[in-house]
Amino acid sequence: MPGAEKRTVGERGQVTLPKEFREEFGLHGGDEVTIRKESGQIVIEKPVSREDLAEGYRRRAEQHQALADEMADVSQEANDTLGDVPEW
Template identity: 70%
Template sequence: MPTSETRRVGERGQVTLPKELREAFGLEGGDEVRIREEEGKIVIDKAVTRERLAEGYRQRAERDHALAEELAGVSQEANSSLGDAPETDSE
């Protein structure tokens, strides 16, 4: 992927993103992008849609659930190997 490419701004302020960049960032026609100024530069990035955000939360919940199940299994394994923890006198 080229590090730099010159494009002309059209009369209505439009710029076509290079195909290589669209493909690399998963951008398709109709997708929303966020455009902002950052340290004197114009930055364009893929907007976070409700669908993408919801998918991210769903994936995280699935990972958390799988981890909780794994830890429960390990905890049961440790209890059966080690037995109950001895009681301590807290006085």
Template identity: 65%
Template sequence: MGQGTKRRVGDRGQVTIPKELRDEFDISGGDEVEIREESGKIVIEKPISRAEMAAGYRARAAHLRQLTNEMDGVSREADEYLGDAPEWE
């Protein structure tokens, strides 16, 4: 659906989200969606659940731990290769 699909707006302002997009974004009848204006466009988006947000934070924390461990290793290698840093005045 990269190019989009035209839909007619009903008298009550209703628009049907195409089935392919509902399936792709796991949107079913009765689900809530967020509708907002963004840079002159209307954006319809499925809100992020607390569980999804928590999972995202956990993944980010794991990634940061991995980077910290990697940088600790690089720092140790640099110390071994270069020796202690001189005292700065």
């Protein structure tokens, strides 16, 4: 598997995450992670922070607003070019 590294599970069930992974995902000592089973595999995830979630919602809202603005412009352009369209 690309990006996979073998690690040994210690006597107490502990595994050290590779430094490369910790740096890439911004994990530091004391950070919490979520561990779950999925399709016969163990998945370790960095929980989404409230700030990251809020930023995602802000970006999505900006995308929706940009699309709404574009559609309004296209609609206005169509009205200007074709004139009023009859109500059917």
